[in-house]
Amino acid sequence: MTMKKINIGILGLGTVGAAVAELIKKNSKTIAQKTGVQISLKKGCDIRKVRIPYPTTRNPYEIINDPEISVVVEAIGGVNPAKKYVLDSIRAGKHVVTTNKELMALHMEEILSTAARMGVSVLFEGAVGGGIPILSALRDNLAANKISEVYGIVNGTTNYILSKMSRKGWEFPEALKAAQKKGYAEANPKLDVEGYDASYKAVILAAVAFGAKVDWQKVYFEGISRITQEDIRYAEEIGYVIKLLAIAKKVGGQIEVRVHPTLVPKDHPLSFIPGPMNAIYVRGDAVGELMFYGQGAGGMATASAVIADILSIQKSNPEIESLEKGKLRPMEEIESRYYIRLTAPDRHGVLAGISRAFAEQKVSIAAVVQKETKGKTAAIVIIIHQAKEANLRRAVAKLKKLSVVKEVNNVIRVGL
Amino acid sequence: MTMKKINIGILGLGTVGAAVAELIKKNSKTIAQKTGVQISLKKGCDIRKVRIPYPTTRNPYEIINDPEISVVVEAIGGVNPAKKYVLDSIRAGKHVVTTNKELMALHMEEILSTAARMGVSVLFEGAVGGGIPILSALRDNLAANKISEVYGIVNGTTNYILSKMSRKGWEFPEALKAAQKKGYAEANPKLDVEGYDASYKAVILAAVAFGAKVDWQKVYFEGISRITQEDIRYAEEIGYVIKLLAIAKKVGGQIEVRVHPTLVPKDHPLSFIPGPMNAIYVRGDAVGELMFYGQGAGGMATASAVIADILSIQKSNPEIESLEKGKLRPMEEIESRYYIRLTAPDRHGVLAGISRAFAEQKVSIAAVVQKETKGKTAAIVIIIHQAKEANLRRAVAKLKKLSVVKEVNNVIRVGL
Numbered sequence: 001m002t003m004k005k006i007n008i009g010i011l012g013l014g015t016v017g018a019a020v021a022e023l024i025k026k027n028s029k030t031i032a033q034k035t036g037v038q039i040s041l042k043k044g045c046d047i048r049k050v051r052i053p054y055p056t057t058r059n060p061y062e063i064i065n066d067p068e069i070s071v072v073v074e075a076i077g078g079v080n081p082a083k084k085y086v087l088d089s090i091r092a093g094k095h096v097v098t099t100n101k102e103l104m105a106l107h108m109e110e111i112l113s114t115a116a117r118m119g120v121s122v123l124f125e126g127a128v129g130g131g132i133p134i135l136s137a138l139r140d141n142l143a144a145n146k147i148s149e150v151y152g153i154v155n156g157t158t159n160y161i162l163s164k165m166s167r168k169g170w171e172f173p174e175a176l177k178a179a180q181k182k183g184y185a186e187a188n189p190k191l192d193v194e195g196y197d198a199s200y201k202a203v204i205l206a207a208v209a210f211g212a213k214v215d216w217q218k219v220y221f222e223g224i225s226r227i228t229q230e231d232i233r234y235a236e237e238i239g240y241v242i243k244l245l246a247i248a249k250k251v252g253g254q255i256e257v258r259v260h261p262t263l264v265p266k267d268h269p270l271s272f273i274p275g276p277m278n279a280i281y282v283r284g285d286a287v288g289e290l291m292f293y294g295q296g297a298g299g300m301a302t303a304s305a306v307i308a309d310i311l312s313i314q315k316s317n318p319e320i321e322s323l324e325k326g327k328l329r330p331m332e333e334i335e336s337r338y339y340i341r342l343t344a345p346d347r348h349g350v351l352a353g354i355s356r357a358f359a360e361q362k363v364s365i366a367a368v369v370q371k372e373t374k375g376k377t378a379a380i381v382i383i384i385h386q387a388k389e390a391n392l393r394r395a396v397a398k399l400k401k402l403s404v405v406k407e408v409n410n411v412i413r414v415g416l
Numbered sequence: 417m418t419m420k421k422i423n424i425g426i427l428g429l430g431t432v433g434a435a436v437a438e439l440i441k442k443n444s445k446t447i448a449q450k451t452g453v454q455i456s457l458k459k460g461c462d463i464r465k466v467r468i469p470y471p472t473t474r475n476p477y478e479i480i481n482d483p484e485i486s487v488v489v490e491a492i493g494g495v496n497p498a499k500k501y502v503l504d505s506i507r508a509g510k511h512v513v514t515t516n517k518e519l520m521a522l523h524m525e526e527i528l529s530t531a532a533r534m535g536v537s538v539l540f541e542g543a544v545g546g547g548i549p550i551l552s553a554l555r556d557n558l559a560a561n562k563i564s565e566v567y568g569i570v571n572g573t574t575n576y577i578l579s580k581m582s583r584k585g586w587e588f589p590e591a592l593k594a595a596q597k598k599g600y601a602e603a604n605p606k607l608d609v610e611g612y613d614a615s616y617k618a619v620i621l622a623a624v625a626f627g628a629k630v631d632w633q634k635v636y637f638e639g640i641s642r643i644t645q646e647d648i649r650y651a652e653e654i655g656y657v658i659k660l661l662a663i664a665k666k667v668g669g670q671i672e673v674r675v676h677p678t679l680v681p682k683d684h685p686l687s688f689i690p691g692p693m694n695a696i697y698v699r700g701d702a703v704g705e706l707m708f709y710g711q712g713a714g715g716m717a718t719a720s721a722v723i724a725d726i727l728s729i730q731k732s733n734p735e736i737e738s739l740e741k742g743k744l745r746p747m748e749e750i751e752s753r754y755y756i757r758l759t760a761p762d763r764h765g766v767l768a769g770i771s772r773a774f775a776e777q778k779v780s781i782a783a784v785v786q787k788e789t790k791g792k793t794a795a796i797v798i799i800i801h802q803a804k805e806a807n808l809r810r811a812v813a814k815l816k817k818l819s820v821v822k823e824v825n826n827v828i829r830v831g832l
Contacts, residue, residue, distance in 0.1 A: 023560055027560055027702070031560055131558075131703035133553050133556075136552075137549050140727070140728060141552055141721075141724045142549075143447055143723065144439055144719070145443070146446055269688060272688060285442075286443070286547065287547035287716070287720040287721075288710065288717055289711070290547065290548060291707075292707070292709075293709070294706035295704045300703070300704075303560070304561055304700065304702040304703040307560035308556060308559055311560075
């Protein structure tokens with residue numbers, strides 16, 4: 001067999017970049033045997049001094065302008081300076097493989113259209129779901145399908161925290177500390193726990209599944225920091241587990257993209273996804289429902305995706321990488337079931353008042369559970385039938401003003 | 417974008433072949449938009465009269481020898497006459513996409529080497545796991561990995577039957593009837609329930625995961641017809657669910673390929689796989705553990721895989737399709753834990769005799785549970801620690817000869 005050689009350079013030698021170098025060192029023979037392609041790492045770049053078993057530089061342009069390098073791997077993360085380096089690499093005629101979810105979610109169109117003009121490919125499998133081949137499945141394996149939805153657990157940190165809250169009875173701060181100790185959460189955990197990371201991935205999934213340009217600024221996302229042990233327990237009692245889901249759906253001519261905690265039925269496979277793992281569902285009109293499960297992060301898992309991207313570059317077709325403006329469905333128009341937890345004085349007339357607030361908005365109550373009374377107040381959990389978000393929000397606003405309601409503690413969507 | 421056109425023909429217009437035609441009719445515009453490839457079905461062939469919205473013929477050579485057709489889809493099933501048509505298509509310079517698991521399991525090497533000589537591709541994603549892109553994942557997305565194992569539920573019929581036995585308390589014949597009523601099992605269910613179907617898929621998974629030629633004749637496989645409600649219940653009591661697993665592993669320089677009922681721990685995701693669904697695990701040294709879940713059969717799901725294969729043909733590299741002779745590990749040498757159910761007279765001395773039979777073979781007992789006594793006999797369930805299959809078999813042979821053992825009712829491997 002004729003062996004084909006690809007020279008690459010890596011920008012950013014953090015967890016992922018260093019793992020790509022390590023994986024090439026470890027498995028390049030295996031890769032060549034399997035695919036007939038010899039991947040050769042010519043140079044890595046980082047502003048810090050990082051030891052990898054290949055030459056390094058602090059100047060990214062030694063890679064970007066190297067005529068022998070055909071693929072630049074961007075593993076810096078964040079928008080600046082990654083965006084500039086990626087665009088400069090493309091303009092220098094290089095293919096780019098990136099794992100940068102923020103960059104791709106915020107600037108996919110500019111990057112892909114520049115790549116299309118230059119006739120090069122930009123692939124980003126590692127940006128969503130670590131080593132899970134979800135983007136490749138959406139793009140290639142499911143090409144015969146009209147995709148109607150993609151949803152799942154795409155952030156391992158929050159899944160670890162929610163799993164611990166659920167299994168150990170911990171409150172959020174305690175579970176977050178455990179995640180930080182395990183190295184699953186950063187010292188500044190905001191990007192994960194407030195849903196930013198999952199929202200970037202949701203935008204990327206929507207773009208690849210639907211060929212749609214989605215404005216991240218307009219995407220509704222909500223993290224898990226307001227979930228309490230009480231919510232976890234009440235959800236459990238009525239047969240649900242709380243998970244942070246990223247959801248991208250086609251509804252009529254519109255696209256729904258959102259990230260929020262969701263009550264998942266206990267018998268749904270997503271409810272079992274443990275610790276820091278990821279699991280992503282896809283529904284296509286021919287294939288039905290598929291689910292992909294695996295490590296959603298980690299250097300080596302992500303490096304596996306990076307190398308798969310490098311190998312598929314010769315096969316990919318940059319012409320098709322154009323996006324149509326997706327008509328984003330406003331959050332107010334989505335429909336869902338809801339879990340509402342509120343605190344009320346433990347006396348007659350409370351339920352009548354609450355019921356009226358919902359009825360006025362044509363929001364119908366599926367179940368009401370009054371929980372143990374603490375002093376003179378009771379915790380009331382209400383499950384709402386499928387309702388429009390706008391109506392639900394109006395009903396909740398009204399609830400907050402009722403004299404018989406002390407506090408609306410939490411509103412969580414009930415899903416699937 | 418420049419549109420590329422691929423003319424195809426379909427041999428066999430049963431469930432899958434007709435679904436491919438239907439899916440092309442339904443989604444060819446979507447496919448062209450997404451991929452820039454226009455798939456055009458020129459002709460379908462079946463010996464029966466089948467109505468599809470495209471021209472048909474009863475003569476396969478009108479397709480095989482048509483110079484305008486570049487891809488032949490083989491959806492006849494079985495070895496004869498499918499093998500002849502596939503080889504003749506290859507010799508006529510056509511690429512072939514097949515969903516024929518028996519053909520590929522038994523004759524992969526001859527087919528792939530003929531294809532390599534002719535410089536054409538043979539792809540067979542639809543042969544394993546319906547629309548689940550497992551072969552493509554093993555081949556492309558996980559190319560950077562040394563794969564160490566692939567295992568899972570690859571036969572929906574038996575999974576449906578076992579699920580019903582487990583959830584409804586039915587015995588095997590009753591559950592089989594239900595599967596036949598649902599259309600999940602054929603009138604002659606032997607291929608499914610005796611493990612043939614799963615064994616073909618295990619051989620294909622091993623070939624693609626390890627690049628290994630596996631002699632199907634030497635593969636150990638066992639179906640589910642001997643599983644009784646008692647086994648299901650006792651397994652449940654000690655925390656397990658019985659599933660039919662196909663297993664392909666690399667152990668040292670050898671390859672293990674086997675299919676048999678397995679006790680799966682209740683907290684393992686495979687234990688939750690419901691009804692006729694499939695779920696396949698892969699372990700790679702970089703990516704860790706991945707799981708793929710979906711409909712393992714059905715016309716449209718399989719057609720989704722067929723069309724993905726057609727689309728990827730232009731990208732595939734026939735040179736790499738060569739297999740090395742895999743050194744198959746003899747079943748006697750595998751190691752496993754075991755569940756053994758036996759019937760014995762309800763008197764002293766029974767356990768001593770049984771224990772001795774195991775001890776003589778250096779097989780160590782993890783747990784013994786004596787179940788309710790019926791008349792003068794007791795049901796005894798024994799769990800064996802990790803042991804070599806050969807030793808276990810000798811111990812069981814010895815057990816059968818003991819006067820204190822009335823019958824060895826079942827031996828099931830305990831897995832994962």
